[in-house]
Amino acid sequence: xxxxxxxxxxxxxxxxxxxxxxxxxxxxxxxxxxxxxxxxxxxxxxxxxxxxxxxxxxxxxxxxxxxxxxxxxxxxxxxxxxxxxxxxxxxxxxxxxxxxxxx
Amino acid sequence: xxxxxxxxxxxxxxxxxxxxxxxxxxxxxxxxxxxxxxxxxxxxxxxxxxxxxxxxxxxxxxxxxxxxxxxxxxxxxxxxxxxxxxxxxxxxxxxxxxxxxxxxxxxxxxxxxxxxxxxxxxxxxxxxxxxxxxxxxxxxxxxxxxxxxxxxxxxxxxxxxxxxxxxxxxxxxxxxxxxxxxxxxxxxxxxxxxxxxxxxxxxxxxxxxxxxxxxxxxxxxxxxxxxxxxxxxxxxxxxxxxxxxxxxxxxxxxxxxxxxxxxxxxxxxxxxxxxxxxxxxxxxxxxxxxxxxxxxxxxxxxxxxxxxxxxxxxxxxxxxxxxxxxxxxxxxxxxxxxxxxxxxxxxxxxx
Numbered sequence: 489x490x491x492x493x494x495x496x497x498x499x500x501x502x503x504x505x506x507x508x509x510x511x512x513x514x515x516x517x518x519x520x521x522x523x524x525x526x527x528x529x530x531x532x533x534x535x536x537x538x539x540x541x542x543x544x545x546x547x548x549x550x551x552x553x554x555x556x557x558x559x560x561x562x563x564x565x566x567x568x569x570x571x572x573x574x575x576x577x578x579x580x581x582x583x584x585x586x587x588x589x590x591x
Numbered sequence: 592x593x594x595x596x597x598x599x600x601x602x603x604x605x606x607x608x609x610x611x612x613x614x615x616x617x618x619x620x621x622x623x624x625x626x627x628x629x630x631x632x633x634x635x636x637x638x639x640x641x642x643x644x645x646x647x648x649x650x651x652x653x654x655x656x657x658x659x660x661x662x663x664x665x666x667x668x669x670x671x672x673x674x675x676x677x678x679x680x681x682x683x684x685x686x687x688x689x690x691x692x693x694x695x696x697x698x699x700x701x702x703x704x705x706x707x708x709x710x711x712x713x714x715x716x717x718x719x720x721x722x723x724x725x726x727x728x729x730x731x732x733x734x735x736x737x738x739x740x741x742x743x744x745x746x747x748x749x750x751x752x753x754x755x756x757x758x759x760x761x762x763x764x765x766x767x768x769x770x771x772x773x774x775x776x777x778x779x780x781x782x783x784x785x786x787x788x789x790x791x792x793x794x795x796x797x798x799x800x801x802x803x804x805x806x807x808x809x810x811x812x813x814x815x816x817x818x819x820x821x822x823x824x825x826x827x828x829x830x831x832x833x834x835x836x837x838x839x840x841x842x843x844x845x846x847x848x849x850x851x852x853x854x855x856x857x858x859x860x861x862x863x864x865x866x867x868x869x870x871x872x873x874x875x876x877x878x879x880x881x882x883x884x885x886x887x888x889x890x891x892x893x894x895x896x897x898x899x900x901x902x903x904x905x906x907x908x909x910x911x912x913x914x915x916x917x918x919x920x921x922x923x924x925x926x927x928x929x930x931x932x933x934x935x936x937x938x939x940x941x942x
Contacts, residue, residue, distance in 0.1 A: 515879075519850075519851060522851045523851055523854075523855060526851055526852050526855040527855055529933065530855060530856075530859060530930075561858060561862070564858065564859055564862040564863070565862070574863070575859065575863075576863050576864075577856055577859045577860050577863060577926050577930070578860075578863075578864070578918070578922045578923065578926050580926060580929055580930065
């Protein structure tokens, strides 16, 4: 458990956002999918992709190897292990396309 | 086990000889101190006459499926569990706070991880404050020569200038000015002779409205200070040019900040650069939240976000204050701006 694990505190806050919207369930589901889309945008070029299976998150590398992760903070570590390169937010291309995160 | 609010944990750091144990001795002699349990790395020359002092050795383990930043202090974990279990069983006197004194060269992050990662501990404890002692006589020299001393000051929530009785006002003031540049977000206290020291070092309680508002004001003031060039000058140890400099700076996000891309970016930033990102605090205007969101991160660890009832002043712009070592402000600003713009093309980020 690392990086955002304190923020996660079991997963809910980090992946599902901090909204105080009345339609909490739908909103959280949408936020979760949006997070996944954003993470996959970050992971472009590494050969790694994040998908969800129920409540679980699956990180799949370019050779087909997978890691099950229960918390979003684990995704980055799994991507480091499986990917062709390590993604660095300070080296992201400014010209990258906008992410399709319309939930 | 305890059934009430989480017990606040104060992590006491400070360079070798900076007066950690002497400060602890003073604290334990007070009424509040008699309700404290203490875990220390090693018993030094100064003995602590206190019922609840335990020694923990310095071994560190990596959690199963863990990485370097998941290191936890196994003996510390065992010591904390024993304390909590012991109080629940009536085997140790009741305590309402825990102080962990680290060694002088310690990186506090494994200690923080220990408290926040362990499922049992994180239900019973809360990280209240990282406190660092700085010696009024030798503090500036230690900061100049020793990278660890500067990192401890930069990482702290609160700073305590020690040995003020052996120093003069000019020296103390000079050190205070230096510390404010290294860590503009940490309130600075003096010891000895400070009757309110416990209150000052226990830190903010997220469940307490007054504490939350005080913390928000700290971030707001720090961001304001950092607007001027003098406050954003990198602090390089003068006699250790091989070391990367520590710098603090503030970023402002003109539009309400989009939580999802922001948190994805933040989590990756601290995953990849947690060693260099010493502190981040922020007040964020997040759509859907009734008030600002207070953000607080120390290296790889991000505290749970806290909802505030209102802003500390008339400025309702999202502000983030960073203390970093060896990272460029421009790179962080550009990276955040680029990622937020993908989600919202109107986003503007200013220094």
